[in-house]
Every structure is written in C-alpha cells, then in structure tokens.
Amino acid sequence: MSIYSELGVKRVVNASFALTRLGGSSLSKEVLKAMQEANKSYVYMWDFIKRGGEIIAEACGAEAGWITSGAFNALVLSAAACMAGKDPEKMRRLPDTSGMKNEIIIQRANRLYVYDRAMEVPGGRFVPVGDETWGCTPELMEAAITDKTAAIHHVVTGTPKPRVVSVEDTVKVAHKHDVPVILDCSGITYPLDGLTKFVDMGVDLACYGGKYVGGPNSTGFVIGRKDLVETVALHSFIGQEAGPLEQGGFYRSVGRGYKLDRQEVVALLVAFKRWMEMDHEKERFEPAWKRVRYIERRIKKLPGLEGVEMSYVPPSGEGCGYHTIGLQLDFKGKTEREVFDIVRSLREEDPEIWVRYWSRGSVFIINCLVLQPGEEKILVERFSKVFA
Template identity: 35%
Template sequence: MIYESFGVTPVINAAGTNTRLSGGMMHPEVTAAMAEAATACVDMLELQAAASREIAAATGAEAGIVTTGASAALLLGAAACMARLDIAAMDALPEAPPRRDFLIARSQRNMYDRALRVAGGRLVEVGIPDRFSGAGVRDASAAELAAAIGPQTAAVLWVAQPWSEPALPEVSRVAQAAGVPVLVDAAAQLPPAANLRRFVAEGADLVCFSGGKAIGGPQSSGILAGRRELVASALLQMLDLDLPETQFRLPPEFAGNAQPPRLPHHGIGRSCKAGKEEIIGLLVALRRFTEEGDAARSARLRAKLEAVCAAMGDTPAEITATPVPLLLLRLPDAAAAHSAEARLRSQRIHVSQSRLREGVLVVNPLALAERDLPVLGRALADALRA
C-alpha cells in the first residue's frame, strides 16, 4: 500500500469519520472523478458556479459553494455575515468589522466556534444551561436571543444537534424580525438526507456541512449553502481575484445581474480555497449520497456490522437502529472499557471513545473497509475476553 512506502502503517478505523484518523474512504466513482478532474484546468469561478447549482438542488438553498471542510465553511459564513457585500468591510477583516457579534446559546459553545473568531467575530453567550448542569430544566430561549440582538450583531450561530435549544424555527423567527442572519453549523448532521434541506426550510440563512463524513466526499471538503448574497460574499472572500477588474463578472448563480462595485483584496477566506479535484469529488459524492437513500445506506452499513458480529462469535453485542447504525459492546465498567480500548489501539484498531465513561465500546461502520471486518471482529472478541 502507498502509505507503507512512506513509512506509515494504515489503521482500522472503527471510530467513524474522525479527522485525526484521516476520515473515511471514498467510493471508487468519487476517486475516479477526482483523478479525471486532475487531468485538466478549468476556471474556478465557473466550477464553483456549477457546484452552486448542484448544492442548491440538493439543499433547497439559493446558492452554495465547496469549501475545505465544515470549519472553513463556518469561517467563510462568519466573514459573509460580518461584511455582507461591503467591499471595504471585506478588506478590513479580521479588524474592525461593522458588525462582529455572533449570538450563541451558552449550551451550544464548542471548540469549532473558534472559526468565527478567526474571521474577526466575537461570540456573545446567551442563556444559562441549567438542564445540563443539573440545576434545573431551562436553557436559552428565543426571547433571550431577541433581547441580546443589537447594532453590533452580525448573526446568530445555531449548532445543530437533536437536543439544541431554542429550536431553529424559533431562532429564525426572532432573527429575521431583527434583520439578522442565522448561521447553522450542521457539520455532522447527515444522515438523514432530509437534513440537507431541513435547516434552510427552518429559516437558516447559511448552513455548513462536512463533505468528508457521511456524504463520502474528500476529507478536506465542505459545503456552505444559503442565501445568494451571503454565499456570494463568502465566495468573493475565498477566490483568487488576481486579475483586472474588467475581466471579472460574478455568475448569476451568486448574484443574478448584480455585481460588486469593485473587487476586494484577497480575502480572509483565501486559505479556505478548495481545489478542482476536491470540488468534483464532493459533487459526485453528494449525488451518490442523495441517490442512495437512507434505507439503502443504513442496510449497507448494518451489513458491515453484522459481518463484524459474525467474526466475534458468541460475544454479546447490540446494533442500534440509528441513521448510522452502531455496534455497542457493553463492559462491566468504565475501567474495563478503557482497558479494552487501549488493547485495541495497541493493535492499531480504533473504536469510538464517546461512551467509554459508560463502559461501552462503540463501533462506527462509516470508515470500515470490507477487508477490515473479520480482523476487527476477532480483535474485539479477544479484547473483551481479556
């Protein structure tokens, strides 16, 4: 294998499409498309316009672009919310944007919201998450968000999780009443495929998805989809604009007949540019994801886990009925789970660490190759017996 020629030993990734484990593996149709894309040159603005058409069809958004991952989409989305189509504001980022505050429910803070601060944003926490601390049942409310909106508010950031409060439709209602966009971080919220359209339908102005997780695109790809003028702002702050201004025209996919009064300098999102290979790979993977459907995808992934169970023999295990089925292995306590996980890791086998505190090993099938399944099953049985 090519990795070994550089002194790198592959691992069995039963933890899911984690970036630290290099994500998942792409379908041969996706890798073939990327290889073909590498054999010719194209106008990147034209390619992103084609990507916008595909993303709009899949999400119901007005426009979309391919970025270098969901974090890059967050950075570009934040830059768009702060600068809009104000070229002077684009040139000033990350310094002194006219609006820089991003409201967020305190319970939704996470390590990835640093992307907004990199763009020049400032996070303003709202609410007290008593339901998580155990002190009560309340969380932030839409009314609290409405009260916190002011002249410095660039947007509301909403992190998509099944337990997120307040609900997105309520957030969208108060934000729209104040003329403030809603930026949604939905990086890992696929499947179900319906989530491609859900957040826009519930009022989001911009939505960020990872391309390298369940969609099955390149690990270094993401999607930013939403309102046309905001996506156009993000695109202008990412593109290589080193050409005479008279030669530039924003395609109708992003601006209709409107054009920026002048071109900005190379923007805050220049480091977020996606290559032609990543864009084509993501578009082919997105088509495959939407065409396969949730039921067929779930059955395909469940079959992988059943093959792992078969190789485990009579070791007790449970397969969940979640959109991405998971294999759960219950140990007596957290110490036993940590010990089993460490034993597997010593064999270059990685399982999810998300439930070790509960004494549960979790196997995620998204990044498993067929060749991994019998090896993984035997190793799991040995680790549990030990």
C-alpha cells in the same frame, strides 16, 4: 504492502466514525474516477465553484450555494460575510472588526467549542445567552440583539439538545430584527431532508461537511440566501482573485488560506449526486448490518467479554443512527480508565483498530457503517486476541 507501510506509518481499521483525525470518508470508485478525469485539465476555479454551488443549491431547494474547504471554512466565510459584507475595505481589515457589526449571538447550551470558534477567526465576538444547564429562551435571545449584532449562530448535531431554542424559533427572533442565522448542520445529511429542511425553515446560511455526503474530508458547502452566499464567495480563497470587477480584484481575503483543488471540487459534486440518488438501504445499511451480525456472532463468547452487555445501534437492529450502524459494548463495572485502556490496546498493533469511544463511561461502539469490506475479519481477529 500498503502505501502506509511503505511510508512507515500504521494503517487504521476504522470502526469509529468519519473522523477528521482518521482522514474523513472513503471515496467511492465513481468519485476517484472523476478526480482522475479532472486532473487531466485545468479549469477557471471561480466559474467551476460557482457552478458547483448552483448544482448543490438546486438539489437542496436553496437560492444559492458555494463549495468550501470543509464545514469549518463555511462557518468562517459565513461569519465574514455577515460582518464585512461586500465592502472591499472592510474585507481587507478582517479579522479587525472594530467599527463593524461583529457580535454573534450563541446559546450557552448549544455550543460546540471546537467548531464554533470558526466565527472568531474572521473577528467575530460571541455574545453567549442563557445557561449551560437550564438552556435559553427566545426572549433572552432577542434581548441580546443590538446594533452590533452581525448574526445568530445555531448548531444542530446528531444528538438533539433539550432546553435549547429551536432552529425555527431562532429564525423568527433573528428575522424580526433583520439579523441572519448561520447554522452549523455539518453532519445532518441523512435522512436526505436534512439537506433541505433548514433553508425551508428560513436559515440564511446552512453549513455542511463534504465528508458526510461521501466527499473528501477537505470539502464542504454552504447553502442559503442568495445575497449572502454571493458575499461568502467574495470572501473565499478564489474570490480574492476572481471576484466581480467592481470589487477591484486582488484585495486581501480572510478566506485565502482555505484553498480547494479542482479535483476536490469534482469529487464533492460526484459524491453529492451519488448521495442524493443512491439506495442508502441497499448500498450502505444492509452491508453494514451484515458486518454487525458477523462480528457479534464471533466475539460474544470470548472469555474477556464475559458479562459485557452487547446491543445494536440503532436498538431496532435496522436502519441507521447518526452515521452509525454498529454493536455497542457496555463494560459495566469497569472504570473509565479501564475501558480507555481497552480501547487503546486495540490500537497497539498494525493495523490499529479504532472503535467509537467518547473517552468517558463504560461504553464503546463498533461502527460497521465505515468499515471497509473484509475489515470485519481483521477486527474479529484482533478482538479474539485482546479478549482471549
């Protein structure tokens, strides 16, 4: 009996993604062992997180780094740092940003509404530019800069957006007016140059999610310009208590609620090191492709899947997409509601089977990159039942 069964909840076979609502990533044995070791002793968290940030920054070629409780928190702290700086009185007032530089420029065609509102948590005020359909230009972006501009926000996802001002051009526009760029690149961790190229472009604060390097779902980090990262640290949960003496200590911090355990910090650092050093092709991709082909062979002739078009993701049948290696099923001719009902039916029993579905269209993906060893058999068994 699993721990989830003991607690009275169904477990999930994750053939979807490293979704927050499914608990993020799966931690390696090395990471779990390190967490157990960290649990044996206490540590001064300011020194620990500072050192951890240095390790990550050095590996990424950045001036500085700081470990956060997720990419969302990295964005919150980055916005706070750009608005209030190191001024204790301004820091106490957040999210009241009246009288401060509090405007954050963002392209309408480059918004991630679920996540970019992190900027509003410490009191940021968005200044949208361009159009959701036809995009934006560097000229429109520059015209929006005023003496109230605290930063320009940019988002990079696994699906590049057309007609959006590039990261490079955003940096040029921002730095021409001494305005910092805050980048949400939370999942751009593979290929590995995703961890280095943005600071090389001049991005001032680049924010990542720890789950995308095999760390806990509750971790993240920000890398970039030394003075701004140091300010991020002061706004963090531990900066409130352990910051430099000149800050007075025990001032109110907007980041206080975003705590990290020492075990989580250790987990992120061990996972990050492993991520940077592992043979991704051998350790991650090859096993995933074996699962893809195992599943394909056993479900392609199921009666309920007759006429369903199957293809690989990526289409080449090798390598890796955006944290995805899988089998795509296209239920052409079925309505969105019908496909949605199919996806829901896979979740009815214990364990639930979750596939990658965007709640629109006729397509879903069986993502084998996040499947645990042996779960492909459970998935095939369920498919054989649902599509008999």
